[in-house]
Amino acid sequence: MTMPVQGVQHGIAPPTLWICEHCDTVFRRRVLACGEVARCARCDAILARHHRVGVRGMLALVLTAMIAFIQGNIWPIVTLGLNGHLISTTLWGCIVMMWNEHAQVVSVIAAMTLFFIPIFKMGLLGWVLLYARKGERAPGFRLAMVTLHRIGPWTMSEVFVLGTLVAIVKAHMYFDVVPNAGIFAYGVLMLIITAFASIDVRELWDLTEERRA
Known part of the structure; x- marks a missing residue:
């Protein structure tokens, strides 16, 4: 069992140490075996986990997520049919429709959580990983990592x-409903987000170094 270490300044962890972000207990770092998870002996919080996916693998996932996101927003999501009349729309079309129907608050929330924040997060993560491939920290790395941590809970694609x-x-009880390609693209995006949930991007702090002037 990893033993706590005393005398380390709060918030600053040398490369050989782990600091629990919940109870501030300090542990000696060690290499984790495949599938192994390190937990805090005091509060049982997760300190670190072994990742099979490296930096290049994470970058590939981000690029795949961007492609699925673009397709999910270009292609219609669903087609509804009633008495021979068919109507289909994209996600952005639904957002505009809600705005025009005086549901501006819902429209803005949907636009932020399903469009702007996800695309901003993917772009920011891709920017960091492009430099991390070479073991370097991207310009603005510290701010980018803090921002990624803050906006993490606000991507709602899987909820959508x-x-x-x-x-x-439920709509199938009243309409002829045909799922379109857009919803399947979002399904792929949901799977990628689920895969990313098991990856701790904070490891990039250890895998990269400050760029030389």
Whole structure:
């Protein structure tokens, strides 16, 4: 079992140490085996986990997520049919429709959590990983890492996919419902986000060094 270490300044962890972000207990760092997870002996919080996916793998996931995101916003999400009339729309079309129907608050929240924040997060993470491939820290690395940590909970693509699937099932009682390619693209995006949930991007602090002037 890893033993706590005393006498380390709060918030500053040498490369050979782990600091629990919940109870501030300090542990000696060691190499984790495949599938192993290091937990705090005091509060049982996760300190670190072994990752099979390296920096290049993370960058590939980000690029794949960007492609799925673009396709999910270009292609229609669902087609509704009633008495021979068909209507289909994209995600952005739904947002504009909600705005025009005087649901501006819902429209803005949907636009932020399903469009602007996800694309900003993917772009920012891609920027950091492009430099991390060479073991370097990108310009603005510290601010980028803090921003990624702050906006992490505000990407709601997986909630959108699950909610849309429930709506399709219920709407099928009244309309002819045909899922379109857009919802499948968002399904792929949800799987990629789920894969990223098991990756701790904070490891980039240890995998990169400050760029030389």
